[in-house]
Amino acid sequence: MAKVRRYEQIDGNVTKFWELELREEISFVARWGKVGAAGRNERNYGFPDQAAQIKAADKLIAEKLETGFKQVGGKQPKTAAKEKPAKLANAKRTTGGGNPKLEAMLADNPDDAGTWQVYADWLLEHGEPWGEVIATAANGKRPKARQNTTAHEILRALEGSSLEWRFGTVDRASLCPEEADSGEGDEHDDKLTPYAATLGRLLAHPAGRLVRELELGLPPNDDIDWAYDTVIPTLVGSGTLPLLRVLDLTPDAEFMDQDSWRAVGDLSKLWAIAPQLREVRLKGSGNDGESTTLGTVVAPFLEKFIHISSGLSKAVPVSLGKATLPELRHLELYIGQEDYGNTCKVKSFAGIFEGKGLPRLEYLAIANSDWEKELIAALAKAPIVKRLKTLDLTKGVMWREAAQALLEHASAFRHLELLDLSDNYFDAESCKAIKKAIPCANVDDQKESDDPEDGESHRYVTVGE
DSSP: OOEEEEEEEEETTEEEEEEEEEETTTEEEEEEEETTSOOSEEEEEEOSSHHHHHHHHHHHHHHHHHTTOEEESSOOOHHHHTSOOOOHHHHSOTTTOOOHHHHHHHHHOTTOHHHHHHHHHHHHHTTOTHHHHHHHHHTTOOOHHHHHHHHHHHHTTOTTEEEEEETTEEEEEEEOOOSSOOSOOOTTOTTSOHHHHHHHHHHHSTTTTTOSEEEEOOOOOSSSOEEOTTHHHHHHTSOOOTTOOEEEEOOOBTTBOOGGGEEOOBOTTHHHHOTTOOEEEEEOOOSSSOOOBOOSOBOTTOOEEEEEOSBOOTHHHHHHHHSBOTTOOEEEEEEEOGGGTOOOOGGGGHHHHHOTTOTTOOEEEEEEEOOOHHHHHHHHHOGGGGGOSEEEOOSSOOOHHHHHHHHHTGGGTTTOSEEEOOSSOOOHHHHHHHHHHOTTEEOOSOOOOBOOTTOOOBOOOSSOO
């Protein structure tokens, strides 16, 4: 005999119901709507046995209780009784109109089909038809035709772009224009480039705002200012992206291969709209362009941060040195040269070297710099170095002064698993001495300095113009 469990929730002036009917044929039906109505939708779920049926039903019920529903005619579970009824109207965010509780659950366990089913139900209850696509995918049936049509509507003719799908949502989006700023513009906003308009369509779509990985190539430009000046405002102005874990702004472009010409811009609003970020990759310099601005960094889950640059703004290490990044394990910064926009000094890294906001950092790269003795001396005294496993000082101009400093401060670096000194200018004699004093040092693959007619040796960082 079928068993029905009923739950209700007050949403403003409306009382909504959600019912679960367990059936003898090892399935159940979910039904929902306004109290007094029969229910707008229902969905059947099939299971291999009764144990699986009950387990899945209990999980759905627990998730409904989390969003504020309460059982009618039954005893409220202790774990749910402590929760105050949540009004969905109040749960909607002003930027994007989502359900924070359900989205937090998806962020914690993005591979759980049951949670995606509950989220799909919530979308349908609020009049969003894309919930049916998510529900279909969560039930193991890929809605390929619908996804392909939607991808075409979002990307239009923007060449070099692709979408990867999972559970009816965009799992990974890659927008990397290959040549000219191709694609059709936005008929509602002539100020946007086709690239920025495409990004806006993606993040406004109920499938796109749940993207987990976002790769954004360099926007094409008729001038030499290769910047994200239209793309980043579109990104940070799109509303909360509750599942975004990876943001990658490093893809190379066939139409522009000079690292010193590209700029990132202002990312200070990124942390508020992407609370689940795990990894950020940037590539940009401050040479005649807009330097990277991070602002106040609030990223409690961030594990990896990489900034490739031929000229890094001092604002980047200063911001990171002031931040509290409890999960950051990998920090990689390319410094560059003053000619290409570097405004950093060794003292700009004081906060990072102190390490108070970086309790789990294991990998630190201060790479591509033209510092020698002063950098080694500062690192030898830095508290953060004592906790590191890898210290990366590659791609720089280190030579005799750096070799002497390393020998003088060898004891500060012997505990490391790896001190990477490759891609510098150490001669064979210095390499041998360093390796003997610091066994964990990697001194392979050294560069050779130029030998111009004036007899002076010229050394350059690896990532320059």
